[in-house]
Amino acid sequence: MKSIAYVESNDGIHWNEPQVALGPLESSDWQEDINRPSILRSAIGYHMWYTGQASGRSWIGYAVSSDGVHWNRQSDSPVLCADQPWEKVAVMCPKVLWDPQHKNYRMWYSGGEQYEPDAIGYCESQDGRHWAKNYTHPVFKAASAHTWEQQKVTACDIVPHHDWYYMFYIGFRDIDHAQIGIARSRDGESGWERHPCNPIVSPTHGDWDSDACYKPTVVCDGDRWMLWYNGRKDGTEQIGLATHAGADLWTMDKGLG
Numbered sequence: 001m002k003s004i005a006y007v008e009s010n011d012g013i014h015w016n017e018p019q020v021a022l023g024p025l026e027s028s029d030w031q032e033d034i035n036r037p038s039i040l041r042s043a044i045g046y047h048m049w050y051t052g053q054a055s056g057r058s059w060i061g062y063a064v065s066s067d068g069v070h071w072n073r074q075s076d077s078p079v080l081c082a083d084q085p086w087e088k089v090a091v092m093c094p095k096v097l098w099d100p101q102h103k104n105y106r107m108w109y110s111g112g113e114q115y116e117p118d119a120i121g122y123c124e125s126q127d128g129r130h131w132a133k134n135y136t137h138p139v140f141k142a143a144s145a146h147t148w149e150q151q152k153v154t155a156c157d158i159v160p161h162h163d164w165y166y167m168f169y170i171g172f173r174d175i176d177h178a179q180i181g182i183a184r185s186r187d188g189e190s191g192w193e194r195h196p197c198n199p200i201v202s203p204t205h206g207d208w209d210s211d212a213c214y215k216p217t218v219v220c221d222g223d224r225w226m227l228w229y230n231g232r233k234d235g236t237e238q239i240g241l242a243t244h245a246g247a248d249l250w251t252m253d254k255g256l257g
């Protein structure tokens with residue numbers, strides 16, 4: 001994954017040809033690979049926080065754009081680095097929201113190993129560049145009692161909805177097999193409650209996503225939820241779509257279809 005690409009769709013199913021929006025930076029010592037972005041639209045344009053990788057480590061960078069297609073990096077240095085013991089060698093997979101009440105940015109990110117991080121952390125910023133880690137520990141960790149996510153949880157998408165923060169996250173049974181689950185929290189930091197139907201997106205035996213379903217991106221489209229995810233079979237990854245009819249996620253009695 002060397003670059004971040006841009007595509008468009010009218011229905012979320014049929015997409016045009018991708019074009020590179022942000023690529024590696026040869027002059028940098030931390031942006032050999034660029035991937036796993038979080039995009040936020042504001043009154044002045046678009047903001048992107050992205051993962052930069054090099055030499056077996058990962059960092060998070062920041063770029064802005066007026067049109068969402070052409071991007072300008074805002075710093076030569078990463079805006080977030082692994083500096084807590086639990087983060088080991090990598091911080092990656094940012095998800096950023098703007099909090100209008102407190103007038104700050106909120107970031108959920110993954111930290112730990114370079115090849116699939118271990119847990120999910122949290123930090124805040126006033127300007128999108130300088131981040132304060134409120135905790136020296138993850139805010140969401142693997143639950144050993146649930147076999148499907150016993151090893152790692154990572155790469156979440158966060159959606160505020162009806163006074164809850166919904167977290168769509170990857171759970172790893174082992175390093176090669178992953179599924180997608182949901183948890184919710186009132187404040188987005190503590191008291192996470194896992195959905196009783198987890199995992200909600202699982203591999204299909206013998207199909208294109210038979211080894212892993214992961215890297216979710218989620219939108220609530222009126223009375224329907226749409227979840228795009230990466231599916232993997234052997235060494236090939238593709239992108240799929242799962243949906244849920246109805247705005248209330250917590251009353252569903254099975255996974256997304």
